[in-house]
Amino acid sequence: MAQNPRxxxxxxxxxxxxxxxxxxxxxxxxxxxxxxxxNVAGPLDEKTRAWISDVVRTPRQ
Structure with missing residues (x-):
């Protein structure tokens, strides 16, 4: 009897x-x-960090 091929x-x-x-x-x-x-983003100075923080935290109207 022939076996089934796998x-x-x-x-x-x-x-x-x-x-x-x-x-x-x-x-x-x-x-x-x-x-x-x-690394496209270079080191940020304190003024730039504060601006980014302010933009992120301020609710949009």
């Missing part, structure tokens, strides 16, 4: 999902590293 669909789908997740993680790590290295 389906290759499930392993292929599992490999594709695993590869996709790995790619997403790699992209996130690289994006975080690039954002950390290109």
């Amino acid at each position: 389906s290759v669909v499930l392993p292929v789908v599992a490999a594709a999902v695993f590869a996709g997740l790995g790619r997403m993680v790699l992209q996130k790590v690289l994006a975080d590293r690039a954002a950390r290295e290109t």
Whole structure:
């Protein structure tokens, strides 16, 4: 009696999902590293900090 052939669909789908997740993680790590290295926001002086604080705390009308 012939045995049923095993389906290759499930392993292929599992490999594709695993590869996709790995790619997403790699992209996130690289994006975080690039954002950390290109630190666009420089050091803020006290006047700028006070202005930002005031803008954030003041309710909009």
